[in-house]
Amino acid sequence: MNAPNGHVGAVTVQPLLSVRGLCKHFPVMSRGFCSKVVAVVKAVDDVSFDLAPSETLGLVGESGSGKTTTARCVLRAIDPSAGEVFFRLPDGRMVDLATLPARELKPIRQHAQMVFQDPYSSLNPRMTVGDIVGEPLVIHGLARGEELEVRVAEVLARVGLKPEHRLRYPHAFSGWQRQRIGIARALIMKPSLIVCDEATSALDVSVQAQVLDLLKELQREFRLTYLFVAHNLDVVRNFCDRVAVMRKGRIVELAPTTQIFAAPQHAYTKILLSAVPSPDPDVRMNFNVGEELAKLDAAPQP
Amino acid sequence: MPAAVTPAPPSESSISTLSQWALIRRRFAHHQLAVASLYLLAVLYVIALGAEFFAPYPRQWRDLARAYCPPQLPRFSPEHGIYVPAMKRQVDPLTFKKSYIEDPAQVVELGVFVRGHTYEFWGLFTWDRHFFGVKDPEENLRADGTPRTFFYLGADKYGQDILSRLIYGSRISLSVGLVSIAVTFLLGVTIGGISGYVGGGVDNFIQRVIEVINAFPQIPLWLAFGAVLPADWSPLSTYFAITLVLSLLGWTGLARVVRGKILSLREEDYAMAARLLGASHTRVLFRHLLPGFTSHIIVVLTMSVPAMILGETSLSFLQLGLRPPIVSWGVMLQDCLSIQTVANYPWLLMPVVLIVLTVLCFNFLGDGLRDAADPYSTK
Amino acid sequence: MSDADPGTDPAHLPLLEVENLEVSFFTPDGVVPAVQGVTFSIARGRTLALVGESGSGKSVTSYSILRLIQPPGRIVGGRMLLRSARAGDIDIAQLGEESEMLYKVRGGLVSMIFQEPMTALSPVHTVGSQIAEAILIHQKLNPTQARGLTIEMLKKVGIANAEQRYDHYPHELSGGMRQRVVIAMALVCKPELLIADEPTTALDVTIQAQILGLIKTLQRELGCSVLLITHDFGVVAQMADDVAVMYRGQIVERGDVRAVLKNPQHAYTRALLDALPSRRHAALQSARAAAELAPAEVKS
Numbered sequence: 001m002n003a004p005n006g007h008v009g010a011v012t013v014q015p016l017l018s019v020r021g022l023c024k025h026f027p028v029m030s031r032g033f034c035s036k037v038v039a040v041v042k043a044v045d046d047v048s049f050d051l052a053p054s055e056t057l058g059l060v061g062e063s064g065s066g067k068t069t070t071a072r073c074v075l076r077a078i079d080p081s082a083g084e085v086f087f088r089l090p091d092g093r094m095v096d097l098a099t100l101p102a103r104e105l106k107p108i109r110q111h112a113q114m115v116f117q118d119p120y121s122s123l124n125p126r127m128t129v130g131d132i133v134g135e136p137l138v139i140h141g142l143a144r145g146e147e148l149e150v151r152v153a154e155v156l157a158r159v160g161l162k163p164e165h166r167l168r169y170p171h172a173f174s175g176w177q178r179q180r181i182g183i184a185r186a187l188i189m190k191p192s193l194i195v196c197d198e199a200t201s202a203l204d205v206s207v208q209a210q211v212l213d214l215l216k217e218l219q220r221e222f223r224l225t226y227l228f229v230a231h232n233l234d235v236v237r238n239f240c241d242r243v244a245v246m247r248k249g250r251i252v253e254l255a256p257t258t259q260i261f262a263a264p265q266h267a268y269t270k271i272l273l274s275a276v277p278s279p280d281p282d283v284r285m286n287f288n289v290g291e292e293l294a295k296l297d298a299a300p301q302p
Numbered sequence: 303m304p305a306a307v308t309p310a311p312p313s314e315s316s317i318s319t320l321s322q323w324a325l326i327r328r329r330f331a332h333h334q335l336a337v338a339s340l341y342l343l344a345v346l347y348v349i350a351l352g353a354e355f356f357a358p359y360p361r362q363w364r365d366l367a368r369a370y371c372p373p374q375l376p377r378f379s380p381e382h383g384i385y386v387p388a389m390k391r392q393v394d395p396l397t398f399k400k401s402y403i404e405d406p407a408q409v410v411e412l413g414v415f416v417r418g419h420t421y422e423f424w425g426l427f428t429w430d431r432h433f434f435g436v437k438d439p440e441e442n443l444r445a446d447g448t449p450r451t452f453f454y455l456g457a458d459k460y461g462q463d464i465l466s467r468l469i470y471g472s473r474i475s476l477s478v479g480l481v482s483i484a485v486t487f488l489l490g491v492t493i494g495g496i497s498g499y500v501g502g503g504v505d506n507f508i509q510r511v512i513e514v515i516n517a518f519p520q521i522p523l524w525l526a527f528g529a530v531l532p533a534d535w536s537p538l539s540t541y542f543a544i545t546l547v548l549s550l551l552g553w554t555g556l557a558r559v560v561r562g563k564i565l566s567l568r569e570e571d572y573a574m575a576a577r578l579l580g581a582s583h584t585r586v587l588f589r590h591l592l593p594g595f596t597s598h599i600i601v602v603l604t605m606s607v608p609a610m611i612l613g614e615t616s617l618s619f620l621q622l623g624l625r626p627p628i629v630s631w632g633v634m635l636q637d638c639l640s641i642q643t644v645a646n647y648p649w650l651l652m653p654v655v656l657i658v659l660t661v662l663c664f665n666f667l668g669d670g671l672r673d674a675a676d677p678y679s680t681k
Numbered sequence: 682m683s684d685a686d687p688g689t690d691p692a693h694l695p696l697l698e699v700e701n702l703e704v705s706f707f708t709p710d711g712v713v714p715a716v717q718g719v720t721f722s723i724a725r726g727r728t729l730a731l732v733g734e735s736g737s738g739k740s741v742t743s744y745s746i747l748r749l750i751q752p753p754g755r756i757v758g759g760r761m762l763l764r765s766a767r768a769g770d771i772d773i774a775q776l777g778e779e780s781e782m783l784y785k786v787r788g789g790l791v792s793m794i795f796q797e798p799m800t801a802l803s804p805v806h807t808v809g810s811q812i813a814e815a816i817l818i819h820q821k822l823n824p825t826q827a828r829g830l831t832i833e834m835l836k837k838v839g840i841a842n843a844e845q846r847y848d849h850y851p852h853e854l855s856g857g858m859r860q861r862v863v864i865a866m867a868l869v870c871k872p873e874l875l876i877a878d879e880p881t882t883a884l885d886v887t888i889q890a891q892i893l894g895l896i897k898t899l900q901r902e903l904g905c906s907v908l909l910i911t912h913d914f915g916v917v918a919q920m921a922d923d924v925a926v927m928y929r930g931q932i933v934e935r936g937d938v939r940a941v942l943k944n945p946q947h948a949y950t951r952a953l954l955d956a957l958p959s960r961r962h963a964a965l966q967s968a969r970a971a972a973e974l975a976p977a978e979v980k981s
Binding site for chain 1: 574575577578585590594
Binding site: 274275276286 | 735887939952953954961
């Protein structure tokens with residue numbers, strides 16, 4: 001196994017996660033009784049990036065850009081069609097998540113977790129908060145009885161919930177409190193990598209800030225590494241160290257956040273930035289992105 | 303500055319720790335028709351269970367001298383307590399049609415918890431008390447020495463008490479639905495579950511089988527099954543054969559519901575979250591997916607009980623199912639095959655009233671359960 | 682009922698005046714007030730943004746204007762005076778549930794575009810026939826004229842191949858395209874007030890920019906007023922002339938968009954603005970400058 005060192009995106013330390021040539025193709029079936037593959041949708045097409053320990057990489061793109069599919073392939077929620085996903089375990093071993101048999105995947109789940117976009121559908125409405133947050137420990141047989149209770153209460157306290165919230169059901173919580181529950185569930189096994197799949201998109205702006213602050217604090221405290229999927233460039237601005245902009249399954253630009261915002265290189269990044277409505281009435285947004293995108297598509301791809 | 307204030311969770315903190323079932327109960331309680339139906343069904347089932355006690359007469363008892371006796375409405379007087387006037391039989395000299403007139407001179411006194419025929423209650427004990435009936439039958443004798451009788455809902459052609467037969471018949475008719483849905487449940491959840499969770503070719507095959515089963519016309523199929531049932535089978539075997547026939551045709555609806563629910567819940571983020579936590583397929587299915595629609599299964603099952611009851615009734619009415627001496631509502635309706643009988647003795651149609659009542663109750667109950675089933679639907 | 686005040690030029694009076702609007706929901710667990718004494722007005726040809734978090738009552742307010750509040754909700758008080766150029770002065774709050782005038786208001790004088798375009802479009806009819814139907818209800822035209830007007834409108838909202846798109850079903854269109862169709866449907870009867878309830882929340886940034894641009898252009902062309910419901914201060918800043926900030930069913934701050942965004946008076950408005958990522962970025966920058974640290978050295 002050739003454990004790669006960071007070549008993509010100027011990471012010089014040993015990466016925690018190293019994605020190489022990741023592809024996910026979905027076959028399009030013809031309608032009818034005997035369906036045949038008539039086309040292939042390249043949801044993710046040759047994506048490569050590195051993620052250093054304690055780093056935050058933003059994966060930004062519009063719907064259909066393949067950012068969520070990439071995130072799900074990284075955690076093997078879906079099987080990638082091609083490519084490698086090297087992940088460094090705490091003992092230093094590198095494993096390729098993309099090809100690991102399902103059986104060997106289970107212990108690795110302790111180290112790589114996900115926070116979901118929709119705080120409503122990602123929590124089982126039939127389970128109490130305590131059961132939801134404690135479930136990872138039960139599945140992996142890491143704690144039982146008294147110890148389980150204690151650890152659940154601890155992690156709930158850490159994300160800003162009270163121990164007595166343990167007995168409640170998710171329906172009793174508002175969106176951002178639910179998101180805290182989702183974070184607690186991901187955090188309880190002390191993973192090294194957390195993939196945040198649009199973790200703040202479903203929330204009000206005022207609440208987004210609080211969730212981001214919480215994630216930031218937890219990162220410092222537990223040395224977490226984030227792969228942060230977002231459709232909004234604005235959100236990643238204060239949160240990510242580096243940003244990868246995706247379009248049509250490919251990464252069009254990958255650069256440090258400050259550089260993306262100050263001096264975007266790719267035309268698409270520029271369009272994306274100009275389309276964000278500024279809360280300053282004197283900074284006019286670009287309403288003509290339609291024509292510019294059409295021009296971009298018409299131009300020959302380098 | 304402390305950032306924005308989020309809307310506080312509902313002040314009633316009690317709601318927050320209520321489980322799904324507690325929420326369902328809360329919402330079900332608002333559906334008054336369903337609650338009333340539930341109580342009425344409970345009464346019907348209690349009466350069916352205690353048929354020996356509640357029925358004034360035993361199952362096979364008959365008073366041939368009172369064939370086609372019309373219903374008698376109890377009356378009250380301070381002198382006799384609850385009573386009915388005795389009936390006198392008349393025969394029309396021209397048509398030989400028998401009719402009954404009241405004989406005010408003779409009084410049959412009635413009472414509750416009266417002594418009557420002895421019976422063995424579920425093999426537990428022997429007793430002779432009945433909930434309602436003729437007071438002191440040994441002393442209440444007619445001129446010819448036979449005991450005086452009382453038919454609250456009339457008598458059939460053999461002089462059998464319709465009320466008693468209805469009560470004994472409810473044992474079969476009400477239980478046939480429950481036994482059939484137990485089988486339906488097993489078939490529907492297993493086959494539907496496999497169809498939904500495995501998917502692909504298996505799913506395709508099962509769905510086509512379901513469509514073929516649903517495409518069969520029911521009555522010819524029943525005729526076929528009825529013809530297969532050997533006439534010399536014991537009543538009990540026939541009974542179970544009938545339930546099996548009913549559920550073999552009835553599981554398809556439930557299987558579809560289960561499959562559809564599994565398909566949609568499989569896409570929920572929490573199912574994926576569980577998989578990403580490392581949960582096995584079994585755990586995802588039983589801990590996360592199935593609890594998501596147990597309430598729906600209950601609703602579907604409740605809604606399918608009436609179909610089972612009606613199925614038994616139709617089969618027996620068509621003389622394809624249960625046959626005398628078994629008493630069921632459908633068997634009782636076999637007496638109503640001729641329009642003349644019905645026109646002359648309309649009280650023979652009493653089973654229809656009970657069937658309609660039971661079916662309505664189950665439907666209302668199912669409605670109420672369905673509305674209550676998903677406590678999150680309006681949140 | 683109209684021209685009660687001949688001395689003043691009606692063109693200078695606001696198009697819509699909402700006064701002390703009260704809406705409550707009568708749930709089995711008690712009465713929940715959703716909107717409490719909301720007062721605002723929209724001038725002709727201008728855009729008012731109603732901004733607030735989810736649950737602040739901004740959508741309930743907009744639904745009230747079309748009398749779309751469903752039981753257990755009910756408008757319990759207030760006045761909603763629409764000074765229509767075509768139909769005179771109407772107090773929408775007083776209209777009967779089945780009255781002719783209410784139908785005229787809905788879709789004719791006031792129309793609405795929703796956050797999720799699919800809810801506004803019937804999946805079983807072609808998009809063209811749905812727009813044509815709106816025309817036939819509110820205007821005296823024959824079906825051929827309605828079809829022509831529909832295609833013209835579809836072109837106007839920037840749908841290429843409008844003739845072909847006429848016969849497409851909503852599910853055959855992309856999200857942005859659907860929202861364009863909904864806008865066409867809303868504007869085809871030339872409403873005097875357009876209510877846009879989070880029209881771009883479900884859309885991507887680039888699509889959002891196009892839709893917002895479209896609403897702006899068409900507003901200028903038709904001269905209608907816009908009530909924009911949103912939670913996004915960016916959209917407010919780019920689209921609105923005036924802004925009203927809602928919190929827990931009440932308007933806490935109201936005024937010219939520049940004044941409110943640049944110099945918010947109410948603590949809640951300030952908190953909302955401070956939570957914006959760009960504001961936080963600016964705050965971070967100035968904090969860095971204050972600490973005399975080069976931004977590159979800050980490991981956040």
